[in-house]
Amino acid sequence: MAPRARAAALPWLLIAPSLILACGVIGYPFFEIIRLSLSDVSRFGQIRGFAGWDNFARIASDDIFIAALLRTLTWTVCVVGGTILVSLPVALVLREDFWGRGVARTILMLPWSIALSMAAIVWLWAFNADYGMINATLVSWGIVDKPLQWMARPETAFPVEVGIGIIVSIPFTVTILLGGLSSIGGEIYEAARIDGATGWQSFWAMTLPLLAPFLNIAIVLNVIHVFNSFPIIWVMTQGGPNNQTHILVTYLYELSFYLGRPGPAAAVSLVMLAIVFSATAIYMRLREA
């Protein structure tokens, strides 16, 4: 082999083991999902025959799927939007040097260490109609005169779930933003202050643009997480009542493991993959432009 070719082959050779591993780990399930989505699959995963596009046609004609698809978009936009809106000021406050900052940072990060499904169960108790802490508080403050049935109606259950989605996404997002803020040097603020910039001006003209790459990452990662987030909704309402809190991932789970249809469920998961993939691609492209 010519020395040049050898030099070109070397990097490939070096990454080959991890490349092969990655292909196996990602490629095999991906291939299986595609195979399932094109097959007539029994409840117990036995492939009974080739189904062509039947599974896709089936979900496309299912009004629960369409509603879940739209609700997934609402869910993602509300949770990610809400998370960023809350996390940004929190990160700005936590950047300031104040007494007890370390404790404040730790407290904020604590929810991260709790498994999502456990957090959802605790919140479900908090929102329990009969002995939940939320109702007890509202009644004792005289805000409502009798306990509210939070989880009984989609109009209240879904916003509650969105709120919890925001709360559990904050630690991760604040961490990213804090990292970003710490990369912005103090000198430019000093210079701005000398030039007479107000706090708002320096936030708008310096902090935000300099934080943009970190905001981007926070948004993209949160979109991916939240779009696929299963535990909160499944634990609290299982997509009900009357399917009105289903997002795609809970609908997919119900389809596969309750109604016993792995084929259409695989089709749903491919649709989800396509959505996340294209959303991320579009967003990245927009930011580059």
Place this chain on the structure above:
Amino acid sequence: MRNGWKFLAAGAVLAITLSTLPARSETVRMTVSFYSAATGPYFEKMAAEFHAANPTIDVKIDVVNWPALLQKLQTDISGGTNADVSIIGTRWLLDFVKDGIAEPMDAHMGAGFKERFIGPFLKPGQIGGKTYGLPIAASARAMYYNKTMLTKAGFPDGPKTWDDVAAAAEKIKANGGNGFGLMAKGTEVDVYFYYALWTQGGDVLDANQKAAFASPAGIKALAMYKTMLDRGLTEPGPTNYTREDLQNQFKQGRLGMVITAPFLINQIAKEAPTLEYGIVPVPVATTPATYAVTDSVVMFANSKVKPAAWKWLDFLFSKEPRIAFTKGEGFLPTTVEEAKDPAFTENERLKVFVNLLPNARFAPTVTGWEDTAKAVTDAVQSVYLGTATPEAALTTAAAKANQSLGK
């Protein structure tokens, strides 16, 4: 050289371990569902007893939660790593047989084995004249009522008709409690509607296995529940209440009436021993009815230790193990011999359930039953939420169910 000694020592230990194993030992693996905290210990104990009598057979038990069972079976079966025998919901059996996963057990059975069972409980496990599932757990539904509340309301012996239920609930409401527990979240929401449907003389499916619940009886049944809800005779916001939630309310003495399974007797004895309650048949409009359900044990067709697995099942379905299981879990006896045990014949409360069996409806063995359950659940919830009328909701649900029934 020191390493050499280590290898030698390890080799010696290995050799000793191997030589103490029996020459030919077989392992039977069983997947069981978690019914209560007693389930795991019961099966472990049985496995130990069985092993003592059959030293060459080891039984390994894997306990799985109900909601996770279908998922586990799905992944295990598609990966070919399933156990040798498993407990399944009898309603899944049809798919098992269609896929050739379940082994017909008739050839293994000794003379008189089938006669051990109470006929109607064995029947759902038989498809095409072959026995694929043995009923390990059986249950029926009846109405529990809080004696203190109902006595105050003028029904000391419990309600007999739906009119009684409404009248009693009206009084309980006036006394500041929840009258009738209406279940509209989680599993069995469909069944809760079927109680009213059946007792109004309706049926879920017709003779051609197509949806028949959108009948006048069905509409009347659902309208009755909805009226009770609107009049405040149920707990508020039923779409927030699962079976467990209602059972808890009942145990706490905050709910007058609820229809549920016999295992609540055991729970009350343990958690609310002072609660004064009675059990009566499901209230009637025109026709007496209840729901009965079995879980089955199947043997997998790909098992490599079928004779050993059968021996284990033969043991599990003998008298003493059956009595221990049924008593521990609070189910109904499925075999003739266990039913004769005083634990069941002298239990007045359990007797109510047993006496209901002649009028019991089983979930039919038909594909699409789960889809029907889902469609009916959605319909019931939409009516309670006030987004559809009973007639419209049930008609939509019937159309949906028919897309899957029998296919």
